[in-house]
Amino acid sequence: MNFSSDSTFDDFRSGFAAITGAPNAGKSTLLNAMIGEKISITSPKPQTTRNRIAGIVHGTGFQIVFLDTPGVHKSDKLFNRKIVDVALSAMDEVDLILMIADASDPTPASESLLVDKIGEKKPLPAILALNKVDLVEKPLLLEQIQKWAALDIFSEIVPISAKTGLQVPQLVTAMAGHLPPGPAYYPEDALTDAPERFIVAEMIREKVFAHTGQEIPYSTAVTIERFAGDEKKDVVRIHAVIHVERDSQKGIVIGSRGRMLKTIGSEARKDIESLLGTRVFLELFVRVEKDWSKKPKSIRKLGY
Numbered sequence: 001m002n003f004s005s006d007s008t009f010d011d012f013r014s015g016f017a018a019i020t021g022a023p024n025a026g027k028s029t030l031l032n033a034m035i036g037e038k039i040s041i042t043s044p045k046p047q048t049t050r051n052r053i054a055g056i057v058h059g060t061g062f063q064i065v066f067l068d069t070p071g072v073h074k075s076d077k078l079f080n081r082k083i084v085d086v087a088l089s090a091m092d093e094v095d096l097i098l099m100i101a102d103a104s105d106p107t108p109a110s111e112s113l114l115v116d117k118i119g120e121k122k123p124l125p126a127i128l129a130l131n132k133v134d135l136v137e138k139p140l141l142l143e144q145i146q147k148w149a150a151l152d153i154f155s156e157i158v159p160i161s162a163k164t165g166l167q168v169p170q171l172v173t174a175m176a177g178h179l180p181p182g183p184a185y186y187p188e189d190a191l192t193d194a195p196e197r198f199i200v201a202e203m204i205r206e207k208v209f210a211h212t213g214q215e216i217p218y219s220t221a222v223t224i225e226r227f228a229g230d231e232k233k234d235v236v237r238i239h240a241v242i243h244v245e246r247d248s249q250k251g252i253v254i255g256s257r258g259r260m261l262k263t264i265g266s267e268a269r270k271d272i273e274s275l276l277g278t279r280v281f282l283e284l285f286v287r288v289e290k291d292w293s294k295k296p297k298s299i300r301k302l303g304y
Contacts, residue, residue: 013062013179015095020069022110025100026131030162031055031068034172037191054193056186062176063184065193067094091117096178097126103144103159104135119153125178128154129171134161196276197224203271204240204284207264212252219245219293220253221302235279238272243289243302250286261286 019027035055057064091097097118101111118126128148133141141159148157156174160167186193201222208220226239242264244250254261261284269282292298 011181012183013176014064014182014184015179016065016067016093017096017098017175018067018069018091018094019098019100020091020114021100022102022107022114024105025102025107026162027068027100030100030129030131030160030168031066033162033165033168034066035191056190056192057172058184058188059172059176062179063186064096064172064175064179065185066098091121091124095124095180096175097121097124098129098175099126099154100129100131100162101148102132103130103141104132106144115151115153122153125155126153127171127175127178128157129162130157130159131162133159134164134166197227199275200224200227200238200272201240203275204242204264204268204282206271207268208242208253210267211260211263216244216249216252220249221289221292223302229278235281236276237281237283239283239285242284242286243292244286245289245291245293247288250288253286 019031021027032055034057055066055068057066099114099118130141130144130148136144145157145159148154155178158167158171158174160171162168192199201224205220205222208216208222221243223241223243224238225241226237229236242253244253252260253264255263265282265284268284269280272282273280289298289302292302
């Protein structure tokens with residue numbers, strides 16, 4: 001998605017911005033809205049995003065490279081601590097911090113942790129996107145804006161709705177005004193630096209979350225074992241493995257007579273075909289990797 005800016009740029013501006021926030025604040029939804037394409041998976045469940053996914057927004061006179069990071073929260077679990085470290089470390093490598101807060105359902109513990117971290121990074125510019133304002137009455141919204149403004153750590157506060165697109169262009173324009181002068185990092189047609197294999201694996205994982213409800217915990221990973229094009233038949237053949245931690249979880253993902261796995265595969269294939277612009281033959285397997293989320297070696301093996 002291309003954006004124009006009301007700001008006057010002496011030179012082209014470009015930079016990296018970390019998108020950070022509590023779990024389920026709407027980070028991935030906002031990134032997809034700004035880019036205009038789905039590159040980061042979304043789910044109403046927290047901790048959907050596990051890796052830093054770079055999304056690229058192009059505008060008149062600027063380019064912003066966003067790092068969509070995992071939700072920040074306190075946890076004693078090894079896997080959760082690791083992905084929170086990924087989120088916080090992103091702030092050390094950027095020109096701008098974009099914090100997203102859920103106006104409809106605040107999470108004080110996570111937000112306090114983020115505010116402290118952002119405060120440590122001054123004078124690095126930080127902008128607050130107060131998300132889901134379409135779900136909040138105006139008097140309450142004004143109270144929240146005043147509360148956040150009193151912290152005196154944000155250069156700007158922009159109320160938005162990532163889901164409806166409300167004030168998303170204004171948010172992008174605000175961020176562009178805080179970028180340093182510099183050349184574009186990526187060509188104009190680039191939307192992400194994530195390889196197609198990675199995005200495909202994430203799309204499959206999203207469908208597992210969507211269709212297994214609360215029965216399957218977040219200790220689910222997807223790896224791609226084969227990704228090959230067949231030019232003669234104009235099709236891409238993908239073999240992917242869904243990793244779970246217990247046999248009982250494997251049974252849930254497969255479902256009675258394989259129905260659940262078929263549903264997951266069918267819906268994932270549609271998204272993948274849209275991404276790749278070609279027909280896709282998707283074959284899914286389910287494998288038990290016992291307690292992988294508790295073992296550092298297994299966590300690295302599965303790409304985290």
